[in-house]
Amino acid sequence: ESDSGVDVTHDRVETTDGTEIEVAANVGRSAELQGAVDQGADGIGLYRTEFLFLDRESPPTEREQYETYVEALEAFPDGRVVVRTLDIGGDKQIPYLDLPEEENPFLGERGIRRSLGPDAELFETQLRALLRAAADAEGGTLSVMFPLVSTVEELDAALGRVDEVVETLESEGVTYAVPELGVMVETPGAVFMADEFAARVDFLSIGTNDLAQYVMAAARENEHVAHLHDPLHPPVLRAIERSVEAAHDNDAWIGMCGEMAGDPELTELLVGLGLDELSMSAVTIPEVKANVSATDQTHARDVAARVLGVDTRGDVTNIIREQ
Ligand code: PEP
Numbered sequence: 001e002s003d004s005g006v007d008v009t010h011d012r013v014e015t016t017d018g019t020e021i022e023v024a025a026n027v028g029r030s031a032e033l034q035g036a037v038d039q040g041a042d043g044i045g046l047y048r049t050e051f052l053f054l055d056r057e058s059p060p061t062e063r064e065q066y067e068t069y070v071e072a073l074e075a076f077p078d079g080r081v082v083v084r085t086l087d088i089g090g091d092k093q094i095p096y097l098d099l100p101e102e103e104n105p106f107l108g109e110r111g112i113r114r115s116l117g118p119d120a121e122l123f124e125t126q127l128r129a130l131l132r133a134a135a136d137a138e139g140g141t142l143s144v145m146f147p148l149v150s151t152v153e154e155l156d157a158a159l160g161r162v163d164e165v166v167e168t169l170e171s172e173g174v175t176y177a178v179p180e181l182g183v184m185v186e187t188p189g190a191v192f193m194a195d196e197f198a199a200r201v202d203f204l205s206i207g208t209n210d211l212a213q214y215v216m217a218a219a220r221e222n223e224h225v226a227h228l229h230d231p232l233h234p235p236v237l238r239a240i241e242r243s244v245e246a247a248h249d250n251d252a253w254i255g256m257c258g259e260m261a262g263d264p265e266l267t268e269l270l271v272g273l274g275l276d277e278l279s280m281s282a283v284t285i286p287e288v289k290a291n292v293s294a295t296d297q298t299h300a301r302d303v304a305a306r307v308l309g310v311d312t313r314g315d316v317t318n319i320i321r322e323q
């Protein structure tokens with residue numbers, strides 16, 4: 001039994017009419033892997049690798065990262081492990097990396113912007129470790145995704161770095177495998193370009209913490225605008241709808257790894273919106289899995305359609321409460 005009193009299941013779950021929904025865990029360190037396994041995670045839907053850089057004085061080496069990624073993959077022999085490349089800046093600071101003092105850090109050099117700029121070397125090291133782990137781990141499927149992308153140029157540049165690392169490993173005679181590649185949808189730019197993104201990668205993953213922040217222009221850490229930083233506002237829901245449609249139109253799968261995905265009250269709505277995967281902190285997995293198993297797709301789609309049809313946050317709440 002889990003903390004919430006719901007039985008843990010290690011089986012994959014599907015809706016009453018047979019649509020499988022992957023339910024995965026968000027982690028940031030090796031120490032969290034066992035907890036995710038124990039709660040019945042199908043895999044890891046978001047490995048926040050910036051945590052590997054914390055509580056130390058220099059970046060982890062290629063070898064250290066390689067071992068960390070192999071360990072994650074081997075914890076889920078039949079699952080998928082989605083590793084997000086380094087996402088620092090904004091709310092994520094690492095003292096020894098000398099991040100610039102910025103007036104608006106959330107609108108500054110963060111996520112992929114740093115990996116394609118000042119942290120290019122760290123990015124290369126990380127990609128090398130990932131591609132090597134993808135080949136050597138016994139088990140799990142590796143997926144790699146890029147954070148805070150807002151233009152096709154950035155995505156193409158990131159994919160280009162992967163190609164360069166492939167060429168280097170090839171020329172060195174080092175064993176590697178190219179993982180599944182994806183991109184986070186967490187800026188309005190990514191939502192508007194989701195079609196073009198999905199045509200270039202295997203999957204999208206919606207980061208509702210940042211997406212709500214940028215769509216609503218309300219900082220995620222500012223209590224004065226907490227009522228606006230909320231993914232149930234119609235503009236954020238419409239951004240999610242648009243992203244799901246873009247993914248599926250391009251034969252890409254789409255998950256959600258922001259806090260919204262782990263809210264058991266929203267499982268039916270998220271299934272109805274068409275998400276293929278939900279990733280969350282491990283504690284809520286048993287409850288969300290139970291909710292997926294109890295969901296009827298037709299009803300869920302109807303709930304999603306009604307939610308998308310109203311104008312206000314208040315009306316959205318009313319529809320969800322009626323269920
Ligand atoms: C998000 O922005 O929703 C997300 C999952 O990433 P993070 O919370 O690490 O920014």
Ligand code: MG
Nearest residue numbers: 186207209210
């Ligand atoms: Mg984010």
